Amino acid sequence: MAVAASQLFKWVLLVAASASLLARADLRYDFYNTSCPGVEKLVRDELALKFAADVTLPAGLLRLHFHDCFVRGCDASIMLKSHNGTAEQDADPNSTVRGYEAIEDIKAKVEAACPLVVSCADIIAMAARDAVNFSQGPLYQVETGRRDGNVSLKEEALQFLPPSDGNxxxxxEYxxxxxxxxxxxxxxxxxxxxxxxxxxxxxxxxxxxxxxxxxxxxxxxxxxxxxxxxxxxxxxxxxxxxxxxxxxxxxxxxxxxxxxxxxxxxxxxxxxxxxxxxxxxxxxxxxxxxxxxxxxxxxxxxNMGRAGVRTGTDGEIRATCAIYVD
Structure with missing residues (x-):
């Protein structure tokens, strides 16, 4: 797809920037302190077990977060499935993305502790942070308060994920x-x-x-x-x-x-x-x-974790991340 100086990308950029500024105010550190205390430790402890069993998983979860945020923002839309092959997961750039099962397993643990409180999008962001840290990278705080989207489109993944052969x-521009x-x-x-x-x-x-x-x-x-x-x-x-x-x-x-x-x-x-x-x-x-x-x-x-986020009453908190949308 040719994007240089495209009117489409300029328009999307304006919309995305405006939405990001509005939503960013609703993200904050320790968002779940009252509603689900200890959730970040819960996620981290579960991931520690998974990373010990699969040393390749950190890279997968980090990439999962990137690919989620670049399509419709960081809203866990990459977790959604389609019977007809029309979801983000079905796009060629996502054919080798992995880590879906790990996120779903962690979501189940979180749901057992705090039903319908913590979004899949926030779990993905936490998992990416922990993936970096468990690989001897930095430990940074993650802003939380995201909500999940319920739309996932293959064509948008093709449109917005940066190409591996781009200059x-x-x-x-992407x-x-x-x-x-x-x-x-x-x-x-x-x-x-x-x-x-x-x-x-x-x-x-x-x-x-x-x-x-x-x-x-x-x-x-x-x-x-x-x-x-x-x-x-x-x-x-x-x-x-x-x-x-x-x-x-x-x-x-x-x-x-x-x-x-x-x-x-x-x-x-x-x-x-x-x-x-x-x-x-x-x-x-x-x-x-x-x-x-x-x-x-x-x-x-x-900065990336703020991309196109849904907060407040926008979006949803669902019990499972990987549901079918058609």
């Missing part, structure tokens, strides 16, 4: 729709310090970058050779870590990988092609500590 201009800045974009890209990508999402860079059977010249040659041994042209099932340096630890290894031309996705490699985002990549590559990245990431996550 900085395109990515910045983030702007969510009232997020270019700095938010380059900082939140650092979430790719966790997780994996399937071969088809980057194999074009290895075998047919311009359509002439060539390789992306910006890829480090030795790194590309290693990728090609795993991701052969016919291999669609294999995966590679987004951060080859420290794929299970939340750190600045992602930026070091990008700086050394060892980024898997075109959208990650593109950060070096812009003076502003490239400067941040270089800053993180050279940083002697994680303090700046951790502080920036916490701020960016809080």
């Amino acid at each position: 900085v201009t395109v990515l910045t 983030f702007a729709v969510q009232n997020l800045t270019m700095k938010d974009m380059v900082v939140l890209s650092g979430a790719h310090t966790l997780g994996i990508a399937h071969c088809p999402s980057f194999s074009k860079r290895l075998y047919n970058y311009t359509g002439a059977g060539d390789q992306d010249p910006s890829l480090d040659a030795a790194y590309a050779k290693n990728l090609a041994t795993v991701c052969t042209p016919e291999n669609v099932a294999s995966v590679q870590p987004l951060d080859p340096m420290s794929p299970k630890t939340f750190d600045q290894g992602y930026y070091q990988s990008v700086y050394n031309h060892q980024a898997l996705l075109v959208s990650d490699a593109a950060l070096l092609n812009d003076s502003l985002t490239g400067a941040y990549v270089q800053l993180m590559n050279n940083a002697s500590s994680l303090d700046t990245f951790f502080a920036d990431f916490a701020v960016a996550m809080i």
Whole structure:
């Protein structure tokens, strides 16, 4: 989808910014202090057990939060299902999203303690924060008070989720729709310090970058050779870590990988092609500590968590997250 200077994105940006400013006032820290005291500890304790059993789950839950917030805002609409294949989950960009069952399990525990009080959207936001922290990343406070949406559309996921082959201009516009800045974009890209990508999402860079059977010249040659041994042209099932340096630890290894031309996705490699985002990549590559990245990431996550939220009487609190909408 071509979005540069599109009238649609400009209009959506104005609407989203206005809605975000109104809803943000209703989000606050410790929203459930009275109505469901201890809910954040409950969520954290349940996740600790799940993370111990599945070390790949933190990356999945972090990605789940991103993909939820970029479509209709952070309203748990990604949890909704469709019998007809028309929900957000059915869109190609969400085909490898995981963590739905974990959120549903935690929701059941929360419902047992506080029926119809805590939204699925807030549980997803808490889970993303805990996923980061359990992976040795920062522990930041999460604003709560979100309510859940009851609409989930495949076409909106296709329209609003940032493309993995986008350049900085395109990515910045997608983030702007969510009232997020270019700095938010380059900082939140650092979430790719966790997780994996399937071969088809980057194999074009290895075998047919311009359509002439060539390789992306910006890829480090030795790194590309290693990728090609795993991701052969016919291999669609294999995966590679987004951060080859420290794929299970939340750190600045992602930026070091990008700086050394060892980024898997075109959208990650593109950060070096812009003076502003490239400067941040270089800053993180050279940083002697994680303090700046951790502080920036916490701020960016809080900003993203405000995207298009439903609060007050808007939306609903439902007993289960994964219901069918048709």
